Amino acid sequence: MADQSDTPIKARGLEGVIALESELSSIDGQQGELVYRGYNINDLAANASFEEVVYLLWNGELPTEAQLDTLTERLQSERALPAPVLDLLRATPDTAHPMAVVRTAVSALGLYDDEADTATPEANRRKASRLLAQIPTIIAAFSRIRSGHEPVEPLDTHSTAYNFLYMLNGEAPGEAAERTFDVCLVLHADHGLNASTFTSRVIGSTLSDMYSAVTGAIGALKGPLHGGANREVMRMLLDIDEQGADPADYVRERLANKERIMGFGHRVYKTMDPRAAILRDLVKDLSEERDARKWYDYSMAILNTMKEEKGMDPNVDFFSASTYYMMGLDPDLFTPIFALSRTTGWTAHLLEQWSDNRLIRPRAEYVGATGKSVTPISER
């Protein structure tokens, strides 16, 4: 191996740097393709459930029916929160950012897991299941508590999508809502070495524990340049609606002010994000079904303007925003829902990291002052 101190590579934002090998997902930024363990995202979104995708990412292959049943039952049995974590949610200010709440509650979950610091592969797999089972409960419970309702106890039946919508709204979701939400979960489950996944692997690479790594990943996902963009997209759409603005003029004005249009651009995709294409079709269908065509129309006007003005395409966050909104979900829950799904990828990457660990530790080029000497404090 080359001595890195002799051959430093400088890449601001680690752009174009291959930091590790992964078998989990691959992105072709030129063709606009996303593949999980060899399966194209279009195929998975059309033909596999979220739980099947979880199995695939954690184990390397799609499950048999028996394997799927075992995973599903395990997730169903782990959904309830430890009582102190529920108490923590009750004590949290109603005004707290839901991503800060999820981050805090996930960190707290680690305090009540006897296996938190047990680093065997089996214990790490069990923790991955617990996190994936309990994060939906955290989001739904906080959403209900802050609006003055009692949390709804999780079901020990049904899919992750069904149970989450049930806990959130206190009533059974329809088949169409469950399926739409399930597709959204499939689309967000993994995405190469994105910022939050990298964060989780950096933390994991120090041989810290899974709760610490996922807590850090949630912090990274919160930012508007990453998962936080979906909430900002909805703010923009609502703003256009309230102002009665022309979406194209609105976008041009913001671009003229050197503002970024959330939900556009990507570090890897140089064409349309394939997840955005799937979600665009969902938005079209939902907007027709719900007689809410304006959200699709605004979105398409923004998309066309961004293409004309900047040659830029939408990413996953652009159309997920109006999908969730039309499903009746609060805009500030959009990013936590992204976290719910991406927990699959974070934990799969941690299992992969620990199967052949190497500390992730890049270097910085020092550009600060040199040659100074300390003046005694009394003389400064």
Ligand code: CMC
């Ligand atoms: N709106 C307007 N201009 C943009 C945008 C945008 N959304 N994104 C990039 N640009 C411009 C940017 O100003 C720069 O122009 P110039 O060269 O004239 O200074 C040029 O495009 C290249 O941008 P960059 O910042 O070097 O690109 P990057 O690879 O660092 O950024 C990005 C990628 C996703 C952070 C960026 O496109 C962005 O800020 N997008 C908006 C936030 C967003 O939608 N994030 C979600 C990302 S995908 C899902 C996820 O990870 O959650």
